Amino acid sequence: MKNKCEILYLSIAQKDLTEIIEYIMADNPRxxxxxxxxxxxxxxxxxxxPLKGKSPKDTRLKRxxxxxxxxxxxxxxxxxxxxxxxxxxxxxGKRKYAFLL
Numbered sequence: 001m002k003n004k005c006e007i008l009y010l011s012i013a014q015k016d017l018t019e020i021i022e023y024i025m026a027d028n029p030r031x032x033x034x035x036x037x038x039x040x041x042x043x044x045x046x047x048x049x050p051l052k053g054k055s056p057k058d059t060r061l062k063r064x065x066x067x068x069x070x071x072x073x074x075x076x077x078x079x080x081x082x083x084x085x086x087x088x089x090x091x092x093g094k095r096k097y098a099f100l101l
Contacts, residue, residue, distance in 0.1 A: 004047040005080070009087045013077075016090040020074065035072060042071045043087065050080045 009017075017039065025032035045052060046069070053067035053076070061077075069076040070093070077089040 003083060005050045005083050005085045007043060007047060007085050007087065010089075013087040013089050020090065020092075039071050039074075039076070039090070042069055043076065046078065046085045050085050053078065 017036075021032050021036050024035060051067065053069035056062050056066050056068050058066075065079045065081075066077055066088070067080065069078065073093050075089075075091050075093050076087060077091070079086045079088060
């Protein structure tokens, strides 16, 4: 059995996820729990398939090794470093993000 990658959330990515879920929770707790489950399932797949996410079109992000995993309307920005998948940001897909990364 091949070795799985470790998933590591940077503190800013943890904050992004918390804010997203809390915002949705205020109006629709069931939807918030469902979205959190979707995030968990999608990110956990990166343990076995770290290159699953798309390579970004932005050349600067691509040069820095970023990959993007799409979860509903949200983008999970991550970098693979050896056997570690580093979740760096989680942002709404309509948000301008280049300056945030």
